[in-house]
Amino acid sequence: MKFYLAVLVCLFALCFPNRSEADLNLYVKADATPDVQGTKEKPFRTINDARDAIRKARQQGQLKAGDVVTVNIEPGVYEFSSSLKFDKTDGGTKKNPVVYRATESGTVRLQGGVTLDAALFKAVTDENILKRIPEAARDHVRVYNLTPVSRGAFAEFKPSYRGVPTGPWLYMDGAPMTLARWPNADADNAGWASFTKAIDKGLPDPKAKDPAKQKLHPGSFVFDDPRPARWNLDQGVWLLGYWTHDWSDEAIRVADYDPEKKIIKLAAPHNYGIMGGTWGAKERRFFALNALEELDAPGEWYLDREKMQLYFYPTKSLDAATIVLARLTAPLLKIEGARHMRFEGLNIEFSHGSGIDLRNTEGIEIVGCVIANLGSSGISVVGENNTIRSCDLFNLGTRGISLSGGDRKQLKRANNRAINNHIHDYGLFQRTYAPGIYAHGCGQIVENNCIHDAPHNAILYGGNENRFERNEIYRVVMETGDSGAFYTGRDWTSQGNLLRHNFIHNLGGGDASHVNTMGVYLDDCDSGDTVEGNVFYRSGRAIMIGGGRDNPILNNLVLDCAIGLHVDSRGMTWKQWNNPKSAGWNLEERAEKMNYKNPPWSTRYPHLAKIMSDSPREPLYNPIERNVFVNCTKEVCHLGGQVKQLLDKFEIKNNLAVNTTGAPSGIGMTKDLKGFTNLEGSSTKPIPLGLTRNSSGKLTLEQDPKLLTPKIAFEPIPFDKIGLYQDEFRRELPVRRSQD
Structure with missing residues (x-):
């Protein structure tokens, strides 16, 4: 450290005589020579070296918190056997955050595993092993002796587990391989x-x-x-x-x-x-x-954990392959208590834990990074005013991004942001309740993300004052039922959340007959969510209110869904309602913990404050206004339980049920339901509502204001503003993989 300090002192003295205006640029290169100084000509070998040099300089007074500091990381692979950690001593100021950046975006990889030498994969010669491998695969399977790179025998799986299995895990050419399984999942078989x-x-x-x-x-x-x-x-x-x-x-x-x-x-x-x-x-x-015995398909592998022998059926010739065995179970990048740091253009990959873990942080920015090929989650945030922007997250064992922070009891917002991120192919190990984005606490902001291809939820949320706007979601809830793209549930206190101008489409099971998949699912008396100005297309049940209250459903456009809106009264009949025993929902008890009868809760959520004296079991204060339901194949509005007997308490007005072509069957209409107007076109004069493709193949939304505004005062949805956008980190937009 004395050497690093001397180097920095020299740099400051020679290059930056006026410290108030100085910019300090340090350099890191994975294959640097031993003569390291942190300069461009003689860079540090590791990111830890740069971090430690900055810490030491600050301790000695050579570097102040407000000074501009940039660590430039040259292309290369940086292997970690433990977390890269930053703490409260490592940050900067709001004006001048400390920056760690890739000199060329996408070329710097922080890796939590060991790269295996492809030349060391050998043909299998052990007769006992060959007998166990399916005959057709024997000539293709290769074995690698992991003894030189292991730390002793690998631990076994637990007798049962949910989520991340015991490591390690194998990756080839930027994708996770499949632990030998049966049945295989392929184009002809769902794999079950x-x-x-x-x-x-x-x-x-x-x-x-x-x-x-x-x-x-x-x-x-x-x-x-x-x-x-x-x-x-x-x-x-x-x-x-x-x-x-x-x-x-x-x-x-x-x-x-x-x-x-x-x-x-x-x-x-x-x-x-x-x-x-x-x-x-x-x-x-x-x-x-x-x-x-099931190692029979390209991409499959098996590990003899005791003998440390890795068996692999490669997807292609190994000559030019990159093969990584991910072992690290701790977060690759761990930041605790730091303020005002920025990480740009880094690849956080090939680890068996999570990618980035922020705890009690403020003003941390993760921008333009790839967080992928991880056994656990992508990014976890607990703090305030942190931003995850224009990142790509994929091939994740559990969830994508988790946002938490703020003070629910005082309704103090955290203002953590997940913006313009592309999140897909997650939930590989934990198949349920491992969403693309999880938001909790108070005041998280989730905007312009694209989330797709997952077995379960896209966005799972709870807490207060969270905002979800202009997100595109498709091909989620692909192998599960009784769930939704957006999901929250079983809480009266989950108030003040806004779901606005999102595009939810092509969900799993979202065909004309499927009703067990939801676009927005407000489960088990969940209350206080505003669902406004969203577009639902082929989403099963588009919107579901499961017995809750104070859920305005406003100005949504529902296209080609089996059921447009579902409202039931399960709180009036289900024994779990507010049951004080552990098996119950404990709705009132949760509210009491928030001191809900007193400010700020009583002033922000007045209906909640008086709920126990206001027919608490009934699904009240759910205004349904200015919504358009187009070509719903089963029902426009499903009213379950005792809801029909409560309609005089419901505010339902200015809604449209549309049959665009006047089809005599296969399209649900509302008949005499109050607050709805039926509108029918014909085969020769169809009503111009729905999704079409323009000349360049891009989806466009037909929402003729001349038609809708006079009818129900429908406000046009800013469809072209939904989803990913181009910026300095996302210069090209991905091609949508959904089927229209």
């Missing part, structure tokens, strides 16, 4: 096996003679396919399944297989049991993983 009969659901049975069965225990089921007889269960095979509900996935080890009775017994219990009572499909689904 199914069963319909449980032998032991694994749920507690108070009458059981066996004490072990009086509590939650491992279940078993009949599986007619003889495939499990091939697997070496002693070495461990896991089944990742939706065991009871389509919104609860878990991987559980196989304990035993009886080939005569065709019964699979699991090694650990599942919280909801095996086929423990679901209103979804009768068939339950799973796929097997970690089976050497």
Whole structure:
């Protein structure tokens, strides 16, 4: 450190005599020579060196917090076996943040794994191993001895897990490889096996003679396919399944297989049991993983954890391949307590933990970065006034971006921002409730993001005063049910959230008959959300109010959805409502924790303040105004439970139900529902409402104000402002992958 300090002192003295106007530029290069000085000619070897030199200079008074400091990182791969950490000593000021930037965007990779030498992959010669590999794959599979790069034997998977499996994980040419599995997921197969009969659901049975069965225990089921007889269960095979509900996935080890009775017994219990009572499909689904006997397709791999032998069926010749074994489970970049730093143009990749973790930070900017190929989440933010902008996040084991902060009780906004980010192919390991963006706390801002291709939610949120505007969402909720692109639920206090001018389209199961996927899902009496000016297209049930209150539904355009709007009264009939026991929803208790009867809550949310004396079970104060429902194939508005008996308490007015071509069947209309006007076109004079493509192939929205404004005072939606935009970091927009 004395050497670094001397270098910096020399730089300051020779180059920057007036410190109030000086700019300090340090340089880092992965393959720098040992004679490091932090200059462009003699750069530091590691980012840690630059950080430590800055810290030391500040300690000695040679560098002040407000001085302009830029760390220029040259192209290269920077491997980390532990987190790159910054703390409260490393930041700058709002005017002059400390900047860590790639000199060429996209060429600097911070990597939490080891790059494997492709030349060291060898043909498999062990006869015992060859017998276990499917015959057609034997000549293609290669083996790599990991002993020289490992730190001892690799840990085994847990008997059951939800989310990130025990590492490491293998990547080739910028994509995650598949742990050997069955069935394979390909163009001809969705990759799931199914069963319909449980032998032991694994749920507690108070009458059981066996004490072990009086509590939650491992279940078993009949599986007619003889495939499990091939697997070496002693070495461990896991089944990742939706065991009871389509919104609860878990991987559980196989304990035993009886080939005569065709019964699979699991090694650990599942919280909801095996086929423990679901209103979804009768068939339950799973796929097997970690089976050497299933190493039969390009891209699959298997690790003998004890002997440290990696078996791999490459997708192409290894001669020019880049292969990385991701091992780091801690965040690659961890920033705690720092203020005013900026990270530009970096690739945070190939790790088995999360990418970036911000804790108690303020004014941190992550801009123009790639955060990808991670076992866990992309970016997690807890703090105030932090910004994630124009980043690409993909190939993530769990969620994309998490925003939290602010003071809910005092309704103090955090103003953390996720803006203009492209988030896709996430939830690879945790298949449910691992959203593209998670927002909680108070006052998060989510704007102009594009989120797509995931098994479950796009945006999962709670808390207060969060704003979601101009986001494009498609091809999410692709393998699950009873969920939505936007999802929140079971909370009276989730007030003040705004969902405005978003484009939600082509959701999983969003065909003309599917009603178990929602565009916006306000579940289980959730209250206080404004849904305004959004466009829904082929989204199952476009908007669902599950018994909640104070949810204005205003000026939305719903196109080609099975059901336009769903409102029910589950709070009036479900026993979970406000139940003080642990199995209940505890709605009032949550409100009491916010001191909801007193300011600022009582003044901001007056209906909530008096809820317990105002028919709290009823779904009141849900104004439905100026919405247009076009070509809904089942129902325009589904009113469930006792809602029809409460319509005199509802404010429903100036809505349109449209059949664009006057089709005699297959289009739902509202008949005599108050607050709705039916409008029909004809095959020769169709009503100009919907999505079309212009001459360049771009989707455009027909929303003729001459038609809609006189009818219902509909306000045009700024469709061309929705989604990603070009800036200094996002110079090209990605091609949309949805099917229209």
